Amino acid sequence: MDFWFAMLVFIGAMVACLCADVSMSLALVAGFLCFWVVGLRRGYGARALMKMALRGGKDALGVVRVLALIGLITAAWRASGTIAFFIVKGVSLITPSLFILIAFALSAVLSYALGTCFGVVGTVGVIFMALARSGGVNELIAAGAILSGAFFGDRCAPISSSANLIAGVTCTPIYDNVKYMHLTALLPLAICTVAYGVLSVFNPIGSVDTSELTLLTEHFTLSWWTLLPAGIIPILPLCKVPVRYAIPASVLAAAVLALGVQHMPVWDFLRCLVLGYTAPDPSLNHVLGGGGLISMLNVCCIVLLSGMLSGVFNGTGMLGGLQGIIRPMEARIGGFPAMILTSFVICAAFCNQTIAITMNDQIWEDIYEKEHASPRELALDMENSAVLISGLVPWAISCSVPLEMLGVDARALPYGFLLYLVPLCYIFTKKIWFPPRRRKSAEAAQQE
Numbered sequence: 001m002d003f004w005f006a007m008l009v010f011i012g013a014m015v016a017c018l019c020a021d022v023s024m025s026l027a028l029v030a031g032f033l034c035f036w037v038v039g040l041r042r043g044y045g046a047r048a049l050m051k052m053a054l055r056g057g058k059d060a061l062g063v064v065r066v067l068a069l070i071g072l073i074t075a076a077w078r079a080s081g082t083i084a085f086f087i088v089k090g091v092s093l094i095t096p097s098l099f100i101l102i103a104f105a106l107s108a109v110l111s112y113a114l115g116t117c118f119g120v121v122g123t124v125g126v127i128f129m130a131l132a133r134s135g136g137v138n139e140l141i142a143a144g145a146i147l148s149g150a151f152f153g154d155r156c157a158p159i160s161s162s163a164n165l166i167a168g169v170t171c172t173p174i175y176d177n178v179k180y181m182h183l184t185a186l187l188p189l190a191i192c193t194v195a196y197g198v199l200s201v202f203n204p205i206g207s208v209d210t211s212e213l214t215l216l217t218e219h220f221t222l223s224w225w226t227l228l229p230a231g232i233i234p235i236l237p238l239c240k241v242p243v244r245y246a247i248p249a250s251v252l253a254a255a256v257l258a259l260g261v262q263h264m265p266v267w268d269f270l271r272c273l274v275l276g277y278t279a280p281d282p283s284l285n286h287v288l289g290g291g292g293l294i295s296m297l298n299v300c301c302i303v304l305l306s307g308m309l310s311g312v313f314n315g316t317g318m319l320g321g322l323q324g325i326i327r328p329m330e331a332r333i334g335g336f337p338a339m340i341l342t343s344f345v346i347c348a349a350f351c352n353q354t355i356a357i358t359m360n361d362q363i364w365e366d367i368y369e370k371e372h373a374s375p376r377e378l379a380l381d382m383e384n385s386a387v388l389i390s391g392l393v394p395w396a397i398s399c400s401v402p403l404e405m406l407g408v409d410a411r412a413l414p415y416g417f418l419l420y421l422v423p424l425c426y427i428f429t430k431k432i433w434f435p436p437r438r439r440k441s442a443e444a445a446q447q448e
Contacts, residue, residue, distance in 0.1 A: 005034075006034035010035075013030040013031060029305065035313070038318065052312050053312055054311070056312065059168075059311070060304050063165050064300045067300050067303065069247040070115060070161055070164075073254070074116065074290070075273050076255060077254055078272070079254065080258045088213050088216050099204065104192065107128075108148075111154060113153070115160035121401075121402040121405045125150065128146055129406050131205065141415045143408040144414065147412065151419055155185075156181035158174060158234070161296070162357060162383075163178065166382050169358060170361060177379050177380065184380065184422070184429070188425050233250055276294055306359075326364075335371065342364075357387070361382065365378065373434070388419050394409075
């Protein structure tokens with residue numbers, strides 16, 4: 001009973017933080033204190049609980065380091081002109097009868113390069129929505145296509161914060177996970193391409209306002225060299241270079257371009273790495289402004305606190321009650337469908353993708369281990385559930401913020417095909433990648 005009371009307080013703190021528009025870190029602190037008290041009530045000493053928390057926090061530090069590097073790269077690419085190049089060249093490919101398909105494709109390409117949903121929606125997404133409204137395209141369909149593309153990279157890019165977080169908590173190689181995510185995305189991507197192609201034909205764009213593109217070309221020297229920082233990210237992994245080295249290499253390339261080609265002062269570049277990029281023209285800040293270490297501070301705090309909370313959960317076995325509820329459901333409908341349900345409940349309750357990932361790992365790790373499932377299977381199942389489900393809960397941060405940026409409401413979500421096609425397709429094709437395991441009876445297990 002004490003655990004469930006602490007859980008209710010935790011959820012209440014999350015709702016309060018969401019309503020007050022303050023960091024979820026405060027709710028995590030409140031939850032940590034509540035579960036700390038539960039641990040004390042169950043006979044664990046303060047020193048033992050602290051060791052558990054520090055052990056979990058230490059495990060999370062590796063993820064925090066990668067997240068900090070991602071903050072650097074999001075600012076460096078803005079300063080180097082890399083993102084401006086993606087936007088200008090991508091929009092130049094627009095043809096009236098393919099607008100929605102191009103919006104989806106360019107969002108997917110840029111999200112794979114950036115590894116972030118917010119970064120894509122706040123840059124090329126804003127421009128595409130302005131074009132859609134001025135050209136008479138259904139804005140709900142356009143927003144859905146942009147969301148689909150934005151979540152493509154948020155799910156499977158090597159520098160995605162969610163992908164690196166899942167690799168960290170499941171102790172799996174990030175590039176192995178990415179390979180399997182690519183394979184499991186082929187069928188949903190094909191369906192999305194056809195669907196958005198058909199919608200494009202029936203929703204052609206009219207006139208196009210390119211004033212913002214003109215500003216970008218005026219303020220940046222754009223050439224194919226500006227793609228170098230983005231090209232480093234997929235190329236270095238082919239040479240077996242870890243992501244923790246690939247990202248600094250990309251930042252260094254962006255620094256050379258920002259200082260040597262865009263003629264940005266050294267101090268301004270260093271400042272933007274920490275505090276985020278500020279566009280030379282204030283009218284471009286809504287498109288290019290942001291990034292930097294400060295943009296990842298809240299996420300890093302959430303990951304670190306979640307790691308400490310995970311350490312307490314694992315050390316005290318508090319989640320045994322939840323696992324007792326989930327096991328019969330997993331046995332009845334299967335592990336992945338059950339994980340979809342837990343992901344939705346966690347996202348609905350805590351409104352946060354990061355917490356959905358960490359809590360799913362804490363709940364499911366023992367279950368998958370006892371079912372003789374590999375950590376890679378656990379990682380891929382979370383990528384195809386928690387990461388995408390968070391984008392389908394209208395009040396969750398991963399959904400509400402992009403919708404607000406695009407200026408639409410939840411009616412656009414049915415057009416975000418990739419968000420639910422990946423989980424649906426994976427339900428029916430998972431046995432291709434992970435053949436079903438026969439459940440061993442207790443007697444057979446004892447004989448072994």
